[in-house]
Amino acid sequence: MPGRAEGGASRNPRSLAASALAATILVAAIPPPAFADALPAGFVRLADVDPSIRQDIRYAGSDNFLHRKVNGYDAPVCILTERAAKALSAVQKAVAAGSLTLVVFDCYRPARAVADMGEWTREGGPPDPQWYSRVRRGDLIAKGYVGELSSHSRGSTVDVAIARTDRRSSPSPACGAVDADTLDFGTGFDCFDPMSETAHRGLSTEAAANRRMLVDAMRAGGFRNYAREWWHFTLANEPFAKQRFDFPITAD
Template sequence: MHPHQQAAVALSGVQKAIAADGLTLVVFDCYRPARAVSDMGEWTRQGGPPDPQWYPKVRRNDLIAKGYVGELSTHSRGSTVDVAIARADRKSAPKPACGAADADTLDFGTGFDCFDPASETAHHPLAGEATANRKRLVDAMRTGGFRNYAREWWHFTLENEPFAKQRFDFPVAAE
């Protein structure tokens, strides 16, 4: 197996495991070229007020300092994914006030990419089933060989990633 395939194979194993419970993974983000990370860093430095959908309590130029955006993202190593869980029948959960609201995921208390303390994996209190759903996701991903980034319930990196010290910058393009 090529080292680049390790994360994909591990993620496939998580998908197979949760499918037995009528669930499916929703992948929001995976490999991100270093040039895209650099562009995101530049975007944060342009500043701006809080944004109620994406970063309701933080100014844009504080997103790196607060740990919501990385100057050197683990996504550029090819072993990090941003994921959630949905019901395989795609029965919708309530839409979150912060973050992405376009996926039919389970209730996680916030949407994906909500840069707010409420997105911390262990944040309490959370309404509804969000705590149980976060635990379900973390447990499934941990069993599959991934570790969670505590600031973001959706962010996971392969435990024994093959390129832990490297960043890749090859572009992503449709063939």
């Protein structure tokens, strides 16, 4: 039988307006969803600042001294403070003039990753011929090769080497990460051995010269080297010198 239109056309216009206003207020009161990959203020993904810098993030996979992914590395991505990323980009521009490129192995490291590494060392085990051939796993912290705290968690420390842009192979190091494109530095990244000390004596002439070139280039960009690891640099005027962060590393 005939009747009113569906929805009730005879409702009071004032009532309709009031209902619409209430709905608008309700929607406005619901906070927008947080994005899982949002970074804290002051942090950036290096690729957004300088995509020309090669990234070989070892702790996001199994090719590292733990032989597995490290907790907190959800993507093979370099994250740094914006100040450190811009300083590193300036270094990249300087080395690029010689047909070279920076290669980063680790950047910001979540505090949970540092704790994961510490727990792993306490499991104990024999020496590892690729990563730590002269010390047992349980002694890596005591010997200073693995830290219970890390400057990486402040966001302005980077583990870095230099490679050729023509990707011409160099001799593979006997210790540490094997990256055929990097220059000869005497060892690979994360070689837990006295040979990794920046000024270690007994290096080949080429390896010693390459270490000096890296240190000089990074120093000119405002970074200081950690003397026990030729690859380890921290921005001198880092913005969060007394803070450590624990957000996970995610892709864009």
